[in-house]
Amino acid sequence: MARPSLNDLTAFVAVATRRSFRHAADELGMAPSTLSHAMRSLEERMGVRLLNRTTRSVSPTEAGFELLARLQPALATLEDALDSIASFRGKVAGNVRINAPRLGAALLVRNVLPLMIERFPAVVVDLVVEGKLIDIVAAGFDAGVRLVDSIPKDMITVPFDGPVSFVCVASPAYLHRFGEPGTPDELERHRCIGHRVPSGKLYRWEFERAGQALTIETSGPVTLDDEELMVEAAIEGLGIAYVASPAAEAALAAGHLRRILTAWTPAPERIAIYYPGHRAVPPALRAFLDTVKATR
Template sequence: MPRPTLNDLAAFSAVAGQRSFRKAADQLGVSRSALSHALNGLELRLGVRLLHRTTRSVSPTEAGARLLERLDPVLRDLDAALDGLTETGAAPAGPLRINANRSGARWLLRRVVPAFRARYPGVELDLVSEGRLVDIVEGGFDAGVRLAEAVPRDMIAVPVAGEVRFVAVASPAYLAGRPPLTVPDDLERHDCIRQRLPSGKRYRWEFSRHGTSIAVDAPGALTLDDNDLMVQAAADGLGIAYVPEPFAREVLRAGGLVTVLDEWCPPGPGLMLYYPGRRHVPAALKAFIGVLREANRDAAEG
């Protein structure tokens, strides 16, 4: 019986790990038809079925699961050996594509990109900023940046910055003469500036205090889809906005806004850079993560 090639085994590991021919094909940079043909040939040569296939899902058979359990450590060791050779050779070069929301892109441009560009001039950084959450594998991105709660569970995540606190803010002029706010339910008696998410849904304001969490469908006749615009609208007296604190910090310092419901607004996990949990991570992305971690340490120490 002809022994399978390393490419065939790597293809099986990718499909079984991703549980998807499409995602595995994107990961490996091949067509789905070529990948399916390779897996059919592998099963034929081994004389055993390795994958259960339906129109909607792919999963390892019992034999496939046993092979995957033994195969993955071998492939990881091989990748580590090859990466060791790369690390002792030339500096990372070539394209690096990252998809981020606007706040993440701003943070990277201010804290990470300058040092990264100075250290790795051979890397062509393509930083795409958009609000909607995309499938970074399908979109051809090496990594994404989003709030921790939006990171897919099958991704490896690295903190981009520290915790972030969402705050409810309003102008002193708006609050003058209006009912006080002590609990989130008090928002029912106020005008709120609602937020439209990239998915098209309205964001439910999430509060927490002493282990009690509550999500409020804030009432209001104005809906916006941009944090900067929400801060501006709140400063103009149009109502209460609920935004990440960094967006409102300057206006808060200047006195144009004040916070309300402070005790119900604890910090939570912030932005994360995430990438597929595959064995091989591009050298350029490894280098970028290294600079990102340095920036995080500097920010914590500063």
């Protein structure tokens, strides 16, 4: 059996992850018909069907999923090896577009960008704050930032910063006036600052203790869609807020807020950079990813 070329394998990964010959062809810079013919030739050489095709969609077969799972990390390792010699070609320059929620953007500005500017002054980081989970490829971004559990499975992830916990906080004045809840169920008797997520829905607060998970619908006098404003509202005594720990750490350290229901804090989550694994990583993005890894 003739071994498939690297180009054919890269094309297969593009089709299998994008689930569309047209979208994959746009990324690869070739005609959809040419790409479809290349995939049929690949299947003939390998002697197994890799893709299920209909008039409306394309998806991997069981064999295709197996090949995809093995190819993605292998191609990423190959790209790392090729990009490792970038410094021998001269100064790294260019733009890297990153999509991130406000929390992720703040962590990048605080922990990654200072070192990035020092190491790669000719690279411009174009950081766009976006609350919604979008298709970064279709929107023209090089990479995105999200909690690991919300990242699409076909993306390569690079965790950064420490684990993020979600915490309940309130001002000392609020707690002096209304008391401190001992369990999540007692929140129904308190003023809670609502959190509206980008989809428009109200976020339900999540708690966990000794393997017991609870999800609480809260109510209160104000609803906000920005964690920094939620922290400010809590400082002003408007109610109890439920936010990611980095958003509240300065106010907690200064004594403006206190953590409550600490025994019910859910397991922390990791935040990560993610990017497509089926396309060549540009030098500017590779410089950014290397800087992220250096700050962990």
